[in-house]
Amino acid sequence: MKWGTLGSTLGFIACVLLQIFARLFLETAPSWTEEAARLCFIIAIGCSAGLALRSGEYVHFDFLYQRMSAGWQRRVAFLIDLLTVVLFALFLYYAVQLTVLGWAERSPSLKFPMAIPFAGMVILGASLLVYAVDRLRRHATKTPRR
Secondary structure (H helix, E strand, O other): OHHHHHHHHHHHHHHHHHHHHHHHHOOOOOOHHHHHHHHHHHHHHHHHHHHHHHHOOOOOOHHHHOOOOHHHHHHHHHHHHHHHHHHHHHHHHHHHHHHHHHHHOEOOOOOOEOHHHHHHHHHHHHHHHHHHHHHHHHHHHOOOOO
16 A cells, blocks of 8 residues: 555656646647546555554544543444444445446546546545454454554
């Protein structure tokens, strides 16, 4: 996931820089750079979402949570992780269906199947589901969270 995030982010940066260079110094800018940049951005988000969940980088509403007793904090954390697993299991199911439908559709400028950018949603759902299941497993085994 880290390498996917790094590679797709670098691809995004390269596409944007190429577009800027072409607009400033060439007669016409290539039409495919915006679509390629969008594809790289989607893949970067898909790859980095699970990493953010694993390391606890998402926004927390700690004001109320910190005022709860330790027992209630454990219950709320378990419920949040359980609901996250359910949400992203459903999300992944529908993302796979969307990606399959994307094989019949072509990208306007790059001419590849739209299943390729749609796969970013599968990557996002799968990575979040894997790390959410891991967080839920930690509740059952009572190992400390990161």
